[in-house]
Amino acid sequence: MLLIHILSSIKAGIHDRTTAFIISENSWPSFMYENYEADTKNLKHGLFKSRLLVMGFKAIFTSPSSANEVDGNRRSDHAKVKTCVASIMGMRKVNPHMIMYAACQIQFALSNITSWHTVDGDFNYQIFLKKLHRFL
Numbered sequence: 001m002l003l004i005h006i007l008s009s010i011k012a013g014i015h016d017r018t019t020a021f022i023i024s025e026n027s028w029p030s031f032m033y034e035n036y037e038a039d040t041k042n043l044k045h046g047l048f049k050s051r052l053l054v055m056g057f058k059a060i061f062t063s064p065s066s067a068n069e070v071d072g073n074r075r076s077d078h079a080k081v082k083t084c085v086a087s088i089m090g091m092r093k094v095n096p097h098m099i100m101y102a103a104c105q106i107q108f109a110l111s112n113i114t115s116w117h118t119v120d121g122d123f124n125y126q127i128f129l130k131k132l133h134r135f136l
Contacts, residue, residue: 005075006051006052006055007052007109008108010031010036010052010060011109011110011111011112014026020117025123025124025125025128025131026127026131028043028047029103029107029110030050031052031053031106031107031110032047032048032050032103033046033047033049033050034046034049034050034051034054035054036050040115048099053099053102053103053106053108055067055068056102056105056106056109057094057098057099057102060102060105061084061085061086061091061098061102062084062085063084063085066084066094079111094131096132096136099132099136100129100136103128103132104125104128104129106123107123107125108120108127110111110134111123
């Protein structure tokens with residue numbers, strides 16, 4: 001439920017085009033930063049360390065219930081998944097393409113579009129992926 005709450009509040013800001021939430025592929029979205037805030041003096045600091053990015057990554061590559069275990073707290077009321085996506089695909093470690101995929105999926109989930117498009121208003125996913133690929 002925490003993931004849904006975080007997504008809802010960020011999504012509302014993006015959907016309402018609140019100045020603080022207008023993002024394009026030319027800047028790293030705040031959901032990619034630790035505590036959702038970039039260090040303007042060092043943009044690499046905290047990048048790819050946000051709770052939402054880790055939760056989204058775990059939901060995609062392990063299981064949706066594991067997304068709530070980001071802080072190391074395992075909830076006993078969730079049933080264990082027999083085999084996670086990463087195991088099925090033979091993934092043994094995190095690689096840049098996995099981070100890129102998770103970042104794009106989260107950006108899409110936070111947008112107000114209902115179907116995938118390469119360009120979503122102010123955001124061009126193709127350019128975003130290229131920038132991520134160069135950086136990672």
